[in-house]
Amino acid sequence: LCVAINAAEQPAAIAPEHLDFFEKEVRPLLVKRCFECHGGTRAGGGLSLTTLQGWKKGGESGPAIIPGKPEE
Numbered sequence: 001l002c003v004a005i006n007a008a009e010q011p012a013a014i015a016p017e018h019l020d021f022f023e024k025e026v027r028p029l030l031v032k033r034c035f036e037c038h039g040g041t042r043a044g045g046g047l048s049l050t051t052l053q054g055w056k057k058g059g060e061s062g063p064a065i066i067p068g069k070p071e072e
Helices: 016-033 052-057
Strands: none
């Protein structure tokens, strides 16, 4: 899984423990369950997960993430 983030999309500094959690728990889940349909040149349901802009824009059912509101 390689998500391209350009300089304008750079998130704030990520704490090492959060990055470690992402790499061990989240990234494998995204690869296993999401990227087949929403990665690379595919954008099932209009949702592309290959860029931060794609996550924020979302697809046909709205944004995939809302920064600062993980429960949404």
